[in-house]
Structure formats: structure tokens, C-alpha cells
Amino acid sequence: MGYVWTILAVTAAYLALTGNLAVNNILVGVLIASVIALLLRPTRSPVELRRVPRSLLALLQYGALLAYDIIRSGLNVARIVLDPKLPIRPGILAVPSECETDLGIALSSHALSVTPGEIVVGVDQEGTLYIHCLDASHAADTIGEAQALRRRLLSRILE
Amino acid sequence: MDDIRTALAILAILIGTGFSLIGVIGFIRLPDVYTRLHATGKVSVFGVVLLLVAAALITPVGAGRAAVLILLLIIGGPTASHALTAAAWRAGIKPRGTIRDDLERDHPREP
Known part of the structure; x- marks a missing residue:
């Protein structure tokens, strides 16, 4: 398969x-x-055949969420870069990924890295993501919320 | 129909070039490796994606080919910036002007 x-x-x-x-x-x-x-090595498919329609729907929602995030934070970073005072408050935050599978962690860190303003620097053994943010002052809460939303969608795609 | 298509393509080119330019300005203005990668790695990918959309609209590249290229860019861009930040961190480059650093707190580097 x-x-x-x-x-x-x-x-x-x-x-x-x-x-x-x-x-x-x-x-x-x-x-x-x-x-x-x-x-390639044969891999077990992460999605069962009868769940494909539900997975596809969740995948579309995930893609739309990702596109919205990319555009919103792209404009935000553009504003920061063009501001004469350059209002950055960089920092590295620890955010638990709360994903059990390697694929879940990989997709979460991709989603975090693809949105401007946040880059995943590393992942530790417990699955905690270390994220470098351009504005770390109040980013911890928003990133945590966005991660919870993504994790729900990802679990609907993959399980 | 062709007029609308051309107008959309011109709009995409203008916005895409604008974002590429902002990426370069950010690269010059921001202080260190980590913050600079925010500007080049992401904002520029955003710009290139819009240029590809314009190419799909008015050149014979074709929507399918543009879609595959956009997908590859969206997978490859963040992976490259992550690889660069991870390499910079392992090489011992300290982020400049941070207000907090959980990575240093939880996993201090060997002196």
C-alpha cells in the first residue's frame, strides 16, 4: 500500500x-x-483509505489556515522592517508541540517556520519546539493558541 | 478576459516585487543571523510565490507546473531557514538583543 x-x-x-x-x-x-x-523505503501510509475524504477536508482547512497565517504575518513583518524605529523584541520561546508522532512534530514546525516572524531553531527529546520570534513580548500566548488549533486539525488529518 | 488576466498578473508582479524588496531591506536593517532569516527566508518566499502566480497567468508556464513549484517553494523555504538557524545556534552564534531565551535556559551550550 x-x-x-x-x-x-x-x-x-x-x-x-x-x-x-x-x-x-x-x-x-x-x-x-x-x-x-x-x-525509497516502503512506508506505512499514515492515512487509512476510508478516512481519505475527512482527511482531505481537514487538509484543505489546514491549507487555508496556513495561507491566512502567511499573509497576515507577512504584512506584519513588512511593517516592522519598514518602520524607521525597527521595533523588534527578539527572543527564543519554548512551546510544547503536544504531537505524539514525528510527522505531527515535523508538520507543526513547518507551519511555524513558514509564517514570517517565527523560525523553529530546534526540537528537544520531549517534542518541545524552540521558536525564534521577531516579537517575543506577547508571542507566547498567540503561538500556543495557534499551535493548539493546528494540532486539532493535524490529528483529524493523520489519525 | 485577457485584460483581467493581465491586470491580475501585473498586480501580482507589483506586490511580489514589493515583498522581495522588503525582504532585502529587512536583510540589511535587522541586527543578526536569526532576525535576518525572518526577512529573507519568509518574506522573499512570499514574493517569489506571487511572481510565479503572475507567470502562470500570462506566460505559457501553465497552472500545473506553477502549482508544483509553489508547493516545493513552500516546503523548501522554511526548511532552509530552519536549517540555517539550527546551524547558527550549533556554531555558537548568540541571538542579539533578546528579551528571553528559553533554549539557552533549558539546553545551555557547552562553553
Whole structure:
């Protein structure tokens, strides 16, 4: 099963890149995807087949939330950078990720790092994320809240 | 239809170039490695994504290709900035002017 998802995803990416839906091209895509899948270790799919529709819905919500966060904090960082007084109060905050799986922690740190104003510097053994913030004065609460919301969505995608 | 498409593309180019410019200004003005990566790593990715949207609208790049490239940028950009901050921290570079540092408190570096 692990192979099937990899092959489907790689074929979809290949078809999107070539932009050619002819049967020949699809066959070439599946061939290339199969070779790539054989080079990777087979992994257990994190999503069961019957839960795919619910996962997809949660994934769309997650994407929309991410896009909103990127735009909002992008404008915020732009404002800070262009301010003549450069009002930054940098700091490194510890935020518990509260995710059990490695994939959950990885996706949480990606979501944190993709929004401007926050970068994950490191993760420790207990899954605590250490986040460098441009404005650390009141960021701890907002980051904690955003992380709780993301964790709920992620658990709906992955479990 | 073509007019709307061109207008949207021009808007995306203007905003995208603006954000790329802000990324460079931030890189010059901010004080240390960690804060500079906020400006270049993220704000610039935002700019490049908008330029790709414009390219998808008015050049024969195609929406599918642009979508795959945007996805790769959104995965790769934050990963690169995280790798750089983690490397800077391990190399012993101290963040400048911090108001708190939980990482130093919980995991002090070897002297």
C-alpha cells in the first residue's frame, strides 16, 4: 500500500510538470514514479483509505489556515522592517508541540517556520519546539493558541 | 478576459516585487543571523510565490507546473531557514538583543 501512494503522488507531480495528459506520457510518468518508489523505503501510509475524504477536508482547512497565517504575518513583518524605529523584541520561546508522532512534530514546525516572524531553531527529546520570534513580548500566548488549533486539525488529518 | 488576466498578473508582479524588496531591506536593517532569516527566508518566499502566480497567468508556464513549484517553494523555504538557524545556534552564534531565551535556559551550550 505504501508504494501505491508514493507512485500516485509522484505521477501527479510529473503530469503537472509536463502538462501533457496523453496516454504515452501517463505511462512514462507511472514508470518513473515506480522507479522512484522502489528507491525509497516502503512506508506505512499514515492515512487509512476510508478516512481519505475527512482527511482531505481537514487538509484543505489546514491549507487555508496556513495561507491566512502567511499573509497576515507577512504584512506584519513588512511593517516592522519598514518602520524607521525597527521595533523588534527578539527572543527564543519554548512551546510544547503536544504531537505524539514525528510527522505531527515535523508538520507543526513547518507551519511555524513558514509564517514570517517565527523560525523553529530546534526540537528537544520531549517534542518541545524552540521558536525564534521577531516579537517575543506577547508571542507566547498567540503561538500556543495557534499551535493548539493546528494540532486539532493535524490529528483529524493523520489519525 | 485577457485584460483581467493581465491586470491580475501585473498586480501580482507589483506586490511580489514589493515583498522581495522588503525582504532585502529587512536583510540589511535587522541586527543578526536569526532576525535576518525572518526577512529573507519568509518574506522573499512570499514574493517569489506571487511572481510565479503572475507567470502562470500570462506566460505559457501553465497552472500545473506553477502549482508544483509553489508547493516545493513552500516546503523548501522554511526548511532552509530552519536549517540555517539550527546551524547558527550549533556554531555558537548568540541571538542579539533578546528579551528571553528559553533554549539557552533549558539546553545551555557547552562553553
